[in-house]
Amino acid sequence: MDQAFRKDKKGVGSSFIILHVMEIKDARYLISNPNYKQCPPPERPEYAFIGRSNVGKSSLLNMITGKKNLAKISSTPGKTQLINHFEVLSEGNFKWYMVDLPGYGYAKISQSSRRRWEQMIEEYIRKRENLVCLFVLIDSRHEPQKIDLEFIDQLGKWQIPFVLVFTKSDKNKPAATQRNVNAFIRSLLVTWEEPPPFFVTSSVTSEGRDAILDYIGELNRSYTRG
Numbered sequence: 001m002d003q004a005f006r007k008d009k010k011g012v013g014s015s016f017i018i019l020h021v022m023e024i025k026d027a028r029y030l031i032s033n034p035n036y037k038q039c040p041p042p043e044r045p046e047y048a049f050i051g052r053s054n055v056g057k058s059s060l061l062n063m064i065t066g067k068k069n070l071a072k073i074s075s076t077p078g079k080t081q082l083i084n085h086f087e088v089l090s091e092g093n094f095k096w097y098m099v100d101l102p103g104y105g106y107a108k109i110s111q112s113s114r115r116r117w118e119q120m121i122e123e124y125i126r127k128r129e130n131l132v133c134l135f136v137l138i139d140s141r142h143e144p145q146k147i148d149l150e151f152i153d154q155l156g157k158w159q160i161p162f163v164l165v166f167t168k169s170d171k172n173k174p175a176a177t178q179r180n181v182n183a184f185i186r187s188l189l190v191t192w193e194e195p196p197p198f199f200v201t202s203s204v205t206s207e208g209r210d211a212i213l214d215y216i217g218e219l220n221r222s223y224t225r226g
């Protein structure tokens with residue numbers, strides 16, 4: 001029996017019980033910055049999306065907000081090297097931020113841009129005070145990749161709250177998605193005591209949208225309750 005999906009039945013994993021799907025009224029691009037200090041005032045809850053270049057970050061933001069052209073979907077990976085802020089308006093006229101972060105693992109960049117990326121991301125992740133949760137995207141088509149596992153271990157050392165999002169599920173047969181998700185969770189359990197929450201998504205079929213919106217909605221509510 002597979003660890004991740006056994007956990008799933010107890011309520012950890014992609015089968016979150018969906019209680020209330022938050023309604024998105026509007027979403028717009030705000031600003032891009034090279035440094036967390038220049039980001040919008042940290043007065044609203046913020047959710048950032050990160051992962052390898054091409055994993056589907058921008059597509060996921062578009063899918064979640066229901067706006068096809070919100071985040072630019074670039075076919076040239078590694079190009080956008082900035083912290084991209086989007087403002088989302090949900091039911092009750094509640095505003096919060098979504099952040100599209102530049103991807104990692106793009107082979108063709110120089111040592112110096114890689115170092116600049118690392119510094120920018122580390123500072124943003126560790127110092128951005130309104131960052132509620134980091135969504136780490138993993139391509140569901142692949143077996144566990146060292147670069148993703150190392151990034152997640154780093155988050156553990158920094159004690160950053162995060163969840164996993166397995167993307168592009170429409171490209172697999174369900175059994176292959178399940179196999180890759182389980183293998184990934186199992187690899188994490190080598191260094192982690194508990195598997196992190198995860199979502200399985202597709203920006204083509206919108207799988208996972210309701211679960212993510214419900215999750216963010218609940219975090220927004222706890223954020224305002226303080």
Ligand SMILES: Nc1nc2c(ncn2[C@@H]2O[C@H](COP(=O)(O)OP(=O)(O)O)[C@@H](O)[C@H]2O)c(=O)[nH]1
Nearest residue numbers: 053054055056057058059073074168202203204
């Ligand atoms: N079939 C499929 N393709 C996807 C999905 N998400 C992203 N893509 C494609 O993967 C490529 C990279 O997506 P993008 O959102 O730009 O990735 P980013 O670099 O992480 O922002 C694009 O060609 C997208 O159309 C998905 O859920 N299903």
Ligand SMILES: [Mg+2]
Nearest residue numbers: 057058072074
């Ligand atoms: Mg992108």
